[in-house]
Amino acid sequence: MAIVSDKLKKLLEGSGLEYQASSYYLRGTLKLAGGRTQMWFIDPKTDSVGDYEDHDILSPIADLGTHRAKVEKKAFRLLEFNGKRRLGHVCVMGGMALFKADCSVDVSPEAFRSVVEEVCRVADALENSLTEGDSF
Amino acid sequence: MSAENDKSEKTFKRRLEGRLRSLGLSWVEAGNYLKGELDTGEDRTQVFLVDTNIDQIGSYEDHDILSPICRVADLEERIKAVSVTLLELTGNQKVGHVAVVNGFLVYKADCRVDAPDDVFEVLLKTVCETADRLEKILSEGLDQH
Numbered sequence: 001m002a003i004v005s006d007k008l009k010k011l012l013e014g015s016g017l018e019y020q021a022s023s024y025y026l027r028g029t030l031k032l033a034g035g036r037t038q039m040w041f042i043d044p045k046t047d048s049v050g051d052y053e054d055h056d057i058l059s060p061i062a063d064l065g066t067h068r069a070k071v072e073k074k075a076f077r078l079l080e081f082n083g084k085r086r087l088g089h090v091c092v093m094g095g096m097a098l099f100k101a102d103c104s105v106d107v108s109p110e111a112f113r114s115v116v117e118e119v120c121r122v123a124d125a126l127e128n129s130l131t132e133g134d135s136f
Numbered sequence: 137m138s139a140e141n142d143k144s145e146k147t148f149k150r151r152l153e154g155r156l157r158s159l160g161l162s163w164v165e166a167g168n169y170l171k172g173e174l175d176t177g178e179d180r181t182q183v184f185l186v187d188t189n190i191d192q193i194g195s196y197e198d199h200d201i202l203s204p205i206c207r208v209a210d211l212e213e214r215i216k217a218v219s220v221t222l223l224e225l226t227g228n229q230k231v232g233h234v235a236v237v238n239g240f241l242v243y244k245a246d247c248r249v250d251a252p253d254d255v256f257e258v259l260l261k262t263v264c265e266t267a268d269r270l271e272k273i274l275s276e277g278l279d280q281h
Contacts, residue, residue: 049255072220075220079215079219079241082226082234082236083237086191090223091226111196113194114194115193115196
């Protein structure tokens with residue numbers, strides 16, 4: 001089971017986000033407008049740069065196994081999308097297109113929740129536009 | 137823009153200028169950016185742009201640090217052919233991501249507004265070194281940015 005630091009535990013509890021821990025990730029689902037849902041994942045391993053610690057917050061957009069052609073067709077547009085984003089970016093990891101943002105552990109629970117919600121909203125909109133589905 | 141916002145943006149810009157100065161870097165103002173060059177070794181340099189505008193999501197605040205890899209128009213077909221690979225590279229990096237900004241392919245990272253100086257330095261160097269490495273690969277050794 002994933003080991004969760006005290007700082008991250010406090011952020012999750014304070015933000016009111018319900019989650020389950022698996023071997024590598026913490027996972028939850030947010031309900032969005034229009035009856036849609038969106039999964040989020042948090043890597044419990046901390047990334048450190050100097051004294052600065054953050055966590056990756058991820059939300060899936062499309063499985064390349066199923067939607068590779070669609071992602072390839074739009075990949076350049078997704079790089080342009082990355083350039084316009086104020087927070088987070090599209091990337092591909094483990095055969096999955098994801099929206100991902102880094103969030104420091106030294107933020108308030110409200111700010112942490114804002115980032116998770118924003119990641120889910122953006123990933124869901126991209127999923128809807130790319131695959132016309134709601135698999136995640 | 138309120139007087140308070142204007143004051144806080146000026147304060148933030150001065151803080152960024154102080155950070156660049158303490159790293160021994162010079163810069164010019166280019167719109168909302170502070171633009172300069174970093175030595176990336178092996179006689180190569182890399183342009184950096186530090187955004188003085190603060191991005192805000194809820195109460196989370198950061199700003200962009202970016203470095204140009206190449207002009208999209210110069211290598212458009214090559215970039216389009218490797219766009220998924222660039223997204224994969226982005227997924228594998230601990231810091232930053234590839235993006236297209238104003239007709240340039242860039243490497244870009246978000247730096248929290250209250251990040252300490254050493255973090256700003258690491259992010260700036262990582263962005264420049266990664267952009268330079270990608271420029272070298274995509275443009276077959278040229279060092280235009």
